[in-house]
Amino acid sequence: MKQDFKSLYNPSLREQKEQIITKDGTKTLYSKEFDECYHSTNDGALNESLNKHIIPASNLSLHKNSLTILDICYGLGFNTLTTIYYYQKHRPNTKLHIISPELDEGLVKSLKEFEYPKEFEGLKEIIQSVSSDLFYEDSSIRIEVLIGDAREMVKSIDKEIDIIYQDAFSPKKNPALWTREWFLDLKSISSKDLILTTYSSATPVRLAMYESGFNIYTPPKADVRSGTIASLIELDLEPIDMELKKIRNPNAKALVDCDLFYNF
Ligand SMILES: C[S@@+](CC[C@H](N)C(=O)[O-])C[C@H]1O[C@@H](n2cnc3c(N)ncnc32)[C@H](O)[C@@H]1O
Numbered sequence: 001m002k003q004d005f006k007s008l009y010n011p012s013l014r015e016q017k018e019q020i021i022t023k024d025g026t027k028t029l030y031s032k033e034f035d036e037c038y039h040s041t042n043d044g045a046l047n048e049s050l051n052k053h054i055i056p057a058s059n060l061s062l063h064k065n066s067l068t069i070l071d072i073c074y075g076l077g078f079n080t081l082t083t084i085y086y087y088q089k090h091r092p093n094t095k096l097h098i099i100s101p102e103l104d105e106g107l108v109k110s111l112k113e114f115e116y117p118k119e120f121e122g123l124k125e126i127i128q129s130v131s132s133d134l135f136y137e138d139s140s141i142r143i144e145v146l147i148g149d150a151r152e153m154v155k156s157i158d159k160e161i162d163i164i165y166q167d168a169f170s171p172k173k174n175p176a177l178w179t180r181e182w183f184l185d186l187k188s189i190s191s192k193d194l195i196l197t198t199y200s201s202a203t204p205v206r207l208a209m210y211e212s213g214f215n216i217y218t219p220p221k222a223d224v225r226s227g228t229i230a231s232l233i234e235l236d237l238e239p240i241d242m243e244l245k246k247i248r249n250p251n252a253k254a255l256v257d258c259d260l261f262y263n264f
Helices: 045-059 078-090 105-113 118-133 150-156 180-188 203-210 242-248 257-262
Strands: 017-021 027-031 066-072 095-102 135-137 141-147 161-166 190-198 215-218 228-231
Touching: 045 078, 045 161, 045 190, 066 078, 078 095, 078 118, 095 105, 095 150, 105 118, 105 141, 118 135, 118 141, 150 180, 161 180, 180 190, 180 203, 180 257, 203 215, 203 228, 203 242
Parallel strands: 066 095, 066 161, 095 141, 161 190
Antiparallel strands: 017 027, 135 141, 190 228, 215 228
């Protein structure tokens, strides 16, 4: 039976969003469709983006001066914009190509009006361009927002990805972007030394990554809730022994596509 991913979403609620102020003073939104905020209100939108995704991934890819980054998914664009803010400050000679799927075109189009933190003051031209044209390019940065279902979009990517920010809504609310089949698709477009960052530390998600061939690590300590770093090579980080986890918890199972249609 063909799996209909469209049945997992509710476009009739998509426009319903509320603005929320997070703990670091930066603004995010609450989505009625997913019944969840776009960022952790406790960690703060900018703080979460910097410390969960951008800094850990950058520190593990210092040997590269050109990076292709897959930002899953664009949302309010914090991960894309924080990447540019951080690299302009700390790694100004790095070329950045950011590719970011996003289901919600109306959201991206509205972002020219969004009240971003003062750290993004210098990024106004980029914010305008991505919001209007879903695209931005200059001599060192290229941003492409791909409107549509990320499950389909990743299949059309023909670039080797160096970094993935895995930042969908939670596995409970947005399960199609956390399954073994999803991570296998991500692996197929990854460079051999890919770094994946995510806020999720759920065992079914870690097993889905592990069973797709990723090594699983605890992120370095930072001022945000812990998550996971995954990689296709060995990293100098604290590894998580997934075989031991399976022995200790024989009922633990990787999240797989057929769970979305039969158990949820
Ligand atoms: C947690 S938010 C991302 C926050 C974003 N990284 C930021 O920094 O603002 C999750 C995003 O995933 C999008 N999304 C959910 N399922 C998707 C899918 N199947 N394909 C593309 N985008 C999807 C939602 O519309 C939402 O914008």
